[in-house]
Amino acid sequence: MSAPAAGIRPRVGISACLLGEAVRYDGGHKRDGYLVDSLGAHVEWVPVCPEAELGLGTPRPPIRLEQDGDDVRLCVIATGEDLTGPMARWAADRGAELSEQDLAGFVLKSRSPSCGLGDAPVSDAEGAEVDLRSGAFAHDLSVSWPTLPLASEMTLRDPEQRACFLARVFAFARLDGARGPAAVRAHHERHRLLVASHALDAVSTLDDLADGDDVYAYADGFRTALQQLPARDDHARALRFACMRAGEQLTTAAREQVATVLEAFTVGSASLATAVDVVRDILPDAHPRDAYLRPVEPVWDAYEAL
Numbered sequence: 001m002s003a004p005a006a007g008i009r010p011r012v013g014i015s016a017c018l019l020g021e022a023v024r025y026d027g028g029h030k031r032d033g034y035l036v037d038s039l040g041a042h043v044e045w046v047p048v049c050p051e052a053e054l055g056l057g058t059p060r061p062p063i064r065l066e067q068d069g070d071d072v073r074l075c076v077i078a079t080g081e082d083l084t085g086p087m088a089r090w091a092a093d094r095g096a097e098l099s100e101q102d103l104a105g106f107v108l109k110s111r112s113p114s115c116g117l118g119d120a121p122v123s124d125a126e127g128a129e130v131d132l133r134s135g136a137f138a139h140d141l142s143v144s145w146p147t148l149p150l151a152s153e154m155t156l157r158d159p160e161q162r163a164c165f166l167a168r169v170f171a172f173a174r175l176d177g178a179r180g181p182a183a184v185r186a187h188h189e190r191h192r193l194l195v196a197s198h199a200l201d202a203v204s205t206l207d208d209l210a211d212g213d214d215v216y217a218y219a220d221g222f223r224t225a226l227q228q229l230p231a232r233d234d235h236a237r238a239l240r241f242a243c244m245r246a247g248e249q250l251t252t253a254a255r256e257q258v259a260t261v262l263e264a265f266t267v268g269s270a271s272l273a274t275a276v277d278v279v280r281d282i283l284p285d286a287h288p289r290d291a292y293l294r295p296v297e298p299v300w301d302a303y304e305a306l
């Protein structure tokens with residue numbers, strides 16, 4: 001079963017080579033079938049190639065991250081030309097442009113000296129790998145836009161990471177579309193269980209913020225609460241929390257059914273989709289478009305694999 005799409009198509013930045021654009025240093029690409037053929041039906045991609053857009057040309061001499069004392073520099077391997085400053089200036093300008101485009105997330109190419117997300121090799125002067133860190137553009141993006149959901153094509157192969165990233169992307173896109181206190185309150189009601197799955201402690205604070213008129217404080221709190229990657233225990237706690245709201249209305253049989261499926265989910269013998277299905281069935285009064293119990297299709301697909 002998959003939930004119906006919510007009619008929203010978030011704008012998501014992406015390393016252009018993952019879409020099949022021939023922008024790599026060797027004139028090739030790294031087309032990712034899942035991103036193009038599957039997820040591409042649900043989001044609007046905004047392609048970015050830092051190296052091509054910096055004017056390095058395609059094809060171009062390969063570059064790498066090099067350790068330089070306490071610093072890490074972006075250098076052309078063959079000539080040693082230092083591109084650290086030019087890339088930082090370009091990234092600042094491009095980041096400002098992108099912030100005008102209401103991006104709800106960014107998918108970055110793994111292990112690239114420009115786009116890698118925590119997994120780009122850092123070399124010493126002889127070319128031996130001495131560390132891993134984020135590529136120059138990915139690093140600047142994460143610093144200048146700390147609550148923007150970031151993932152690589154590799155991390156999205158993990159259902160836990162994929163469910164978390166995509167749930168945040170769709171939630172943030174809906175938040176961007178929520179204008180005014182009433183719309184924010186409706187957004188909160190729809191996403192309350194999603195918050196509970198990421199940060200149960202933040203729910204009551206966000207309840208209060210959603211009841212007030214400071215929509216910016218709510219938006220900040222919401223984006224921050226969703227930064228944490230939920231573990232299986234966190235999902236189980238959120239589903240128990242959902243059932244607590246029904247309180248006395250739940251029959252003993254329903255309580256036992258929930259306890260059984262959550263135990264199975266916690267030890268990995270039932271998927272999150274199975275657990276959510278059970279909880280949803282016993283909570284007919286739950287928000288009809290609850291973002292956690294009735295997620296969009298790509299999130300549900302991750303639930304089924306989780």
Ligand code: SF4
Pocket residue numbers: 015016017018023024025048049050051052109112114115
């Ligand atoms: S990894 Fe980044 S810089 Fe390299 S080709 Fe892909 S988009 Fe361009």
